Amino acid sequence: MTDQLWAILSAVLVIFVAGGLALTSGVRRRRQPPTLPPEERSAQAIDTLTPGTDEVLVEAPEEEQAPAAPTLERPEPVAGRMTRLRARLARSGTLGRSLLSILSRGSLTEADWEEIEETLLLADIGIGPTTELMDRLRTQVRVLGTDDPQAVRDVLRAELLALVDPGMDRSLRVSPGVGDDGEPHPATVLVVGVNGTGKTTTVGKLARVLVAEDREVLLGAADTFRAAAADQLQTWGERVGVPVVRSDREGADPAAVAFDAVKAGREAGVDVVVVDTAGRLQNKTDLMNELGKIKRIMSRQAPVSEVLLVLDATTGQNGLRQAQVFADVVDVTGIVLTKLDGTAKGGIVVAVQRELGVPVKLIGLGEGPDDLAPFDAAEFVDAILEG
Ligand SMILES: Nc1nc2c(ncn2[C@@H]2O[C@H](COP(=O)(O)OP(=O)(O)OP(=O)(O)O)[C@@H](O)[C@H]2O)c(=O)[nH]1
Secondary structure (H helix, E strand, C coil): CHHHHHHHHHHHHHHHHHHHHHHHHHHHHHCCCCCCCHHHHHHHHHHHCCCCCHHHHCCCCHHHCCCCCCCCCCCCCCCCHHHHCHHHHCCCHHHHHHHHHHHCCCCCCHHHHHHHHHHHHHCCCCHHHHHHHHHHHHHHHHHHCCCCHHHHHHHHHHHHHHHHCCCCCCCCCCCCEECCCCCEECEEEEEECCCCCCHHHHHHHHHHHHHHCCCCEEEEECCCCCHHHHHHHHHHHHHHCCCEECCCCCCCCHHHHHHHHHHHHHHHCCCEEEEECCCCCCCHHHHHHHHHHHHHHHHCCCCCCEEEEEEEHHHHHHHHHHHHHHHHHCCCCEEEEECHHHCCCCCHHHHHHHHHCCCEEEEECCCCCCCEEECCHHHHHHHHHHC
8 A cells, every 4th residue: 555655655756846847938939039139149149059958049130131132223215215205395385286286377477476476485495596497497488388286397307306316426425445554434414503493312312324325333422521422422323323422521522522433443453433513602713612623523534425414494685694604614525404394494405505505415304313314405305395
């Protein structure tokens, strides 16, 4: 009997001990690793990797895994952008539609011609080109002797096209070259203009245009006046894998940043370096000194291939005056007309080309990243006539 009692007591004891061990083990398995900052988490993981215990199950910290490569955007193809964005010129179409409707009235009176003149001036074509166009239209309409809408449209199209000048060389000089020393160097593009015209945005969009054409690009943030401009540029660059050279110091010498950018581009063997500038100077002498210095210092690394002046199309005659100041200070080689999507004053294309003798090379037609299109004279005229 005593033996039996001892056997039962032993069995109960074994069950208790086994149950207790199983419970303890279950708790340890369910214990979650604490949430810690990454550096502490890795230290904790190493500390707790004690062989032979359940703590070995602690997950490897996330940062020990290879970081995922950032997904780069593929910008839209450049060819056909103006066709894609044609509808954005709808407001400029007012000009085309008004002219067509007046010219189609048949035998035109002096009042009709005055209306035509007013329409052209309101679209910011400028006095010289307006008078020229009026004279040519008067002659053509007389010779034509008809009010057939298609014939009138053809005449107007031909005359507007002549005014926009399809013969101008609008290609961007963005091919790398070889210096006098026999060393290859990137093409360099200096982007200038008054603040707020869309300069930084244009540099970002231009980088995408160049990337879409499979060119290696580097950006220089020489707008050191506004720290946010460099951040803005960096974001544009990161989206398409384009490096940005900048200074961390607000108010740093823009010429030094431009020099560093071209030097870095040269060393990295990129095709094009595009440099953004501030353009916020009190007077013409300051502006001249600053832009002159930037251009001179950049040229020590590679000749400046293109100076693009960014103009806000909505600013009309005021924009033209700004353009003249910049053109007096640096040799502008091309115009970028921004915000053409928001204005009926498309005639500024004609006015600015006439005023400066420099072609409009690119137009901004919206705030989207690929809303910058190479300018095409025929597409532009067709868009405003069909608007
Ligand atoms: N609708 C429209 N907006 C544009 C276009 N281009 C630029 N913008 C807008 O214009 C505003 C000013 O652009 P920014 O690029 O910051 O101008 P910025 O000339 O660099 O100005 P600062 O850096 O201050 O000198 C932004 O809101 C742009 O999105 C365009 O073609 N169409």
